[in-house]
Amino acid sequence: MKSLLTLLFTLTATLAVAAVSPGETAPDFHLTDTDGQKHHLQSYLDDGKIVVLEWFNPDCPYVKKHHEANHTMKDLAAQYAGHDVVWMAINSGAEGKQGAGLERNRKAVEEYAIAYPVLLDMNGKVGKRYGATNTPHMFVIGTDGKIAYAGAIDSDNDARELGETNYVAEALAALTSGAKVEKTETKAYGCSVKY
Numbered sequence: 001m002k003s004l005l006t007l008l009f010t011l012t013a014t015l016a017v018a019a020v021s022p023g024e025t026a027p028d029f030h031l032t033d034t035d036g037q038k039h040h041l042q043s044y045l046d047d048g049k050i051v052v053l054e055w056f057n058p059d060c061p062y063v064k065k066h067h068e069a070n071h072t073m074k075d076l077a078a079q080y081a082g083h084d085v086v087w088m089a090i091n092s093g094a095e096g097k098q099g100a101g102l103e104r105n106r107k108a109v110e111e112y113a114i115a116y117p118v119l120l121d122m123n124g125k126v127g128k129r130y131g132a133t134n135t136p137h138m139f140v141i142g143t144d145g146k147i148a149y150a151g152a153i154d155s156d157n158d159a160r161e162l163g164e165t166n167y168v169a170e171a172l173a174a175l176t177s178g179a180k181v182e183k184t185e186t187k188a189y190g191c192s193v194k195y
Helices: 003-017 041-046 061-070 072-083 102-111 125-129 169-179
Strands: 031-035 038-040 051-057 085-091 118-120 138-141 147-151
Touching: 003 051, 038 041, 038 061, 038 125, 051 072, 051 169, 072 169, 085 138, 102 118, 147 169
Parallel strands: 051 085, 085 118
Antiparallel strands: 031 038, 031 118, 051 138, 138 147
């Protein structure tokens, strides 16, 4: 009986976070950032933009790896800013959970000198529609509105070391040059999203 309950709990948890896969249409959303600005995914796609979504928790050691110890996200976002690429972080942490809330994320934008918007998804609806499981969990959306890449930022799941391969950089290089994205999916690593 106990194993049946465990199985039911696992299935319920899995269904609650239904992931989108590469090649599928990215779920549309309307979210507000830490400055009170509203962002509508479809409006960026209608303008012919490539969109990068970075699931974010400012207190997660794996996020700190790419924002504090290294400037992975900031540098990559700046590198592609002039190539019709929009980069947005999304925090799907519920109120009261680690790294969640407006004030904590406003402070994080300053601490990490983030130049792109940090969007708040405190009810977790957007994160669950994408199947975001970790911070950082990365999604690159092509101008066709389809997921071109989903998974880890890079090839090293250590909380300190950078990977030799940056999968998001590879996907952006391909998309901005009109080439096919070769590696479309990897396993995301990091802290669990605090739904």
